[in-house]
Amino acid sequence: MRADRLVSLVLLLRQRGRMTASELAGELEVSVRTVLRDIDALSTAGVPVYADRGRHGGFTLLPGFRTELTGLNHDEALALLTAGSGRGARVFGLSAALASAMRKVVDALPEGHRATVDDAAQRFLVEPPADLLARRSGTEDIVSEVMSQVRHAVLAGRKLRFEYAAPDQPPRTHTVDPLGLVTVRDRTYLLATRSGDDRTYRVSRMVTAEELPEPAERPVHIDLGRLWVERSARFLSEDHLPVVVRVAPWRQEELLNIVRAVRAEEREAGGWVRLEVTFEDLRHAVWAIWRLDTGAEVLAPESLRSALRDRAALLATRYEGS
Incomplete structure (x- = not known):
C-alpha cells in the first residue's frame, strides 16, 4: 500500500x-x-x-520531471486503454481500480505517445451496452459488496460464506472453499468445493457474502481453464431436456441467453443456425421457444413440437373470426 x-x-x-x-x-x-x-x-x-x-x-x-513507461510502445498502451473500456471495466468488480490504473498509464507515457494514444483510444468502443437493434446487453446485476468479498476470499485463499438464492427457492447459506472466478457471456461464476465436492455458483444469485478467517482447503496451483472444461462437460451430461432447434440470426443471442447449455452449432444456408441445446425440462423449453415467435423452429423432440403446436392451436381458436 x-x-x-x-x-x-x-x-x-x-x-x-x-x-x-x-x-x-x-x-x-x-x-x-x-x-x-x-x-x-x-x-x-x-x-x-x-x-x-x-x-x-x-x-x-523539479520542473519537467515525469515518470515514463519507457518499455511501453504506442500499440501496447492503446491495447491497455482499449481493454479497460466497455464491459471489460466491470469484470469482477474492478472497474474503479482499472480506471485508476488507466489514468496512471496515460500519465506515465512519454509526451509524444500520450497525445496520440489518448486520441486513438477514443476511436475504439468495446462491447457497448446495446447493439444496432437497440437490444440491451445481458450484464448481470451483482451486489458490489458481494463481489468484493468473493474476490478477496479467492485471492486470499480463505473460506467464503454466502446466502445463495437458486431459482424458485428461498436463499440458503453455504460455506465453501473458493477456487477461482470465471466470466462467460457476461455471467460470472464462482468455482469452489464444499466438503470436498465440486460446486459452481452464479455470483449474481448471491444475496450476501462474507470472507472468513479460516484458510480454504484447496491446491496451491490450479489450471482454471482445464477445471472449467471439466465442469462444463459434467454439466452437459446431466439429465436435462435436449432440443434441436433452427433459429434466425436475429434471435440467436436471445436463445443462447435462455438455454442451459449448447452442445453443437451449425450454420445453415440463408443465415439460420441449427443448434443442439438443453433446457431444464419441457415447461422451460416451451416458455423459451415461444418467446422467439417465428424466429425459431424446433426440430426435435416431438414432445416439444406437440406442446408448441397445441398452444398455437389454442390461440388460433381463441382469435378466430371477427
Whole structure:
C-alpha cells in the first residue's frame, strides 16, 4: 500500500504543482508525519522533490520531471486503454481500480505517445451496452459488496460464506472453499468445493457474502481453464431436456441467453443456425421457444413440437373470426 501511496503522491505533485504537507495528508488520508516520511523516501530514491520554505511554501517536483513507461510502445498502451473500456471495466468488480490504473498509464507515457494514444483510444468502443437493434446487453446485476468479498476470499485463499438464492427457492447459506472466478457471456461464476465436492455458483444469485478467517482447503496451483472444461462437460451430461432447434440470426443471442447449455452449432444456408441445446425440462423449453415467435423452429423432440403446436392451436381458436 505504501508503494501505491508514493505513486499517488508523485502524481498529485505533478498535476497540482506546489502542495503543503497538510494538503497532501488530506488527499492521501494519512497523517502529516507519514507524508514527511514519504517525501524523504522519494528523495532517497532519486525523485527530485524539494521544499519551499515560508508562508506560501510547500513541496514541489523539479520542473519537467515525469515518470515514463519507457518499455511501453504506442500499440501496447492503446491495447491497455482499449481493454479497460466497455464491459471489460466491470469484470469482477474492478472497474474503479482499472480506471485508476488507466489514468496512471496515460500519465506515465512519454509526451509524444500520450497525445496520440489518448486520441486513438477514443476511436475504439468495446462491447457497448446495446447493439444496432437497440437490444440491451445481458450484464448481470451483482451486489458490489458481494463481489468484493468473493474476490478477496479467492485471492486470499480463505473460506467464503454466502446466502445463495437458486431459482424458485428461498436463499440458503453455504460455506465453501473458493477456487477461482470465471466470466462467460457476461455471467460470472464462482468455482469452489464444499466438503470436498465440486460446486459452481452464479455470483449474481448471491444475496450476501462474507470472507472468513479460516484458510480454504484447496491446491496451491490450479489450471482454471482445464477445471472449467471439466465442469462444463459434467454439466452437459446431466439429465436435462435436449432440443434441436433452427433459429434466425436475429434471435440467436436471445436463445443462447435462455438455454442451459449448447452442445453443437451449425450454420445453415440463408443465415439460420441449427443448434443442439438443453433446457431444464419441457415447461422451460416451451416458455423459451415461444418467446422467439417465428424466429425459431424446433426440430426435435416431438414432445416439444406437440406442446408448441397445441398452444398455437389454442390461440388460433381463441382469435378466430371477427
